[in-house]
Amino acid sequence: MNNENRTKTKKNPWPTKDAMEQVYEMKLWGGKEFDFYSGNGSHDAEVVNPYIAVVTSFLKSFKEELVVCDLGCGDFNVGKGLVEYTKKYVGVDIVENLIKHNKDNYTEENLEFRCLDIAVDNLPSGDCALVRQVLQHLSNTEVQQVLHKLADFKYVILTEHVPNGDFIPNKDIISGQGIRIKKQSGLNVLVPPFNLQVKAAKELLSLTLNDNKGVIITTLYTLF
Numbered sequence: 001m002n003n004e005n006r007t008k009t010k011k012n013p014w015p016t017k018d019a020m021e022q023v024y025e026m027k028l029w030g031g032k033e034f035d036f037y038s039g040n041g042s043h044d045a046e047v048v049n050p051y052i053a054v055v056t057s058f059l060k061s062f063k064e065e066l067v068v069c070d071l072g073c074g075d076f077n078v079g080k081g082l083v084e085y086t087k088k089y090v091g092v093d094i095v096e097n098l099i100k101h102n103k104d105n106y107t108e109e110n111l112e113f114r115c116l117d118i119a120v121d122n123l124p125s126g127d128c129a130l131v132r133q134v135l136q137h138l139s140n141t142e143v144q145q146v147l148h149k150l151a152d153f154k155y156v157i158l159t160e161h162v163p164n165g166d167f168i169p170n171k172d173i174i175s176g177q178g179i180r181i182k183k184q185s186g187l188n189v190l191v192p193p194f195n196l197q198v199k200a201a202k203e204l205l206s207l208t209l210n211d212n213k214g215v216i217i218t219t220l221y222t223l224f
Contacts, residue, residue: 016142017117019176020094028177036098038074041133041161041216047207051218052081054204055130055157058220059085067126069153071118071146072134076102079130083111090124092116119145128155133216135187136160136179140172140194147189147196151223157204159218162186164208170194181214199224 023029024036031037041047059066065087070079073091075098083089083106091106091113093099099115106113114124118134119142129150135143135158150156163184170193171185180186189196198221205218 016119016138016175017094020137021097023177024095024098034075036075036101038077042074042077047216048078048081050205050207051132051159052078054218055082056085058155058157058204059128066128066155068128068130069124069126070130070132071123072131073102073113074098076106078132080106082130083108086110088112088126090114090126092118092124094118118149123149123152126153128157129153130157132157132159132218133161135189136181137175137177138173139175140170142175143187143189144194147194150196154223156221156223157218158189158221159205159216160187161214161216162188163214164212186214196221197224198222 027037029037029039031043037043059068059082065085067088068082068086069090069092071092073079073093076091079089079091088110091102091111093115094117096115099113102113116123119138135146138146161179161181163181163186168185169188169191171180171183173180173183190198190201200222202220203217204220207216209216
């Protein structure tokens with residue numbers, strides 16, 4: 001089956017690009033007053049500011065600045081607060097028009113943007129990968145593909161929205177705007193079916209959302 005036919009079938013195994021383009025085109029995450037809006041999780045100061053603070057602290061702990069790859073950079077409302085603490089910052093997203101928008105609006109000598117499907121395409125090289133509330137939107141198959149590539153980084157800072165309390169991890173979903181919390185599940189990359197092998201794991205931040213909407217957890221993984 002060629003690529004054209006594959007994209008037309010209802011069983012298209014790679015729906016992510018079309019789904020994410022639709023999210024921004026139809027403003028499914030809100031922000032109708034914006035050209036592009038990556039959701040309240042990228043704009044709510046109570047969520048964004050603590051994240052920027054802990055990642056900044058990590059980046060500033062090195063004598064030599066790191067090359068950082070932001071995998072799923074979205075509208076860059078978060079990443080823009082981190083660029084100055086890096087040797088090079090590469091923002092990656094799957095939506096071409098979004099990447100063009102970012103290129104037009106954010107220009108720094110050490111900043112570049114690339115339009116890539118992180119589950120399918122080769123990733124830029126770097127020291128640290130930021131994956132902020134991205135894998136939660138992907139099917140288990142695509143999560144596994146991404147995790148395999150993350151082994152090329154020394155550090156991975158992974159942020160996931162998970163339910164409060166105990167939950168059954170890693171229930172599969174179809175890639176798109178939704179996340180596993182609708183199934184009372186969330187990602188844990190250290191357990192089956194992923195079993196990511198890490199040298200160390202350290203929780204950097206845990207934010208409990210109002211109205212029992214779950215917890216946003218940011219974890220630093222040091223890889224082998």
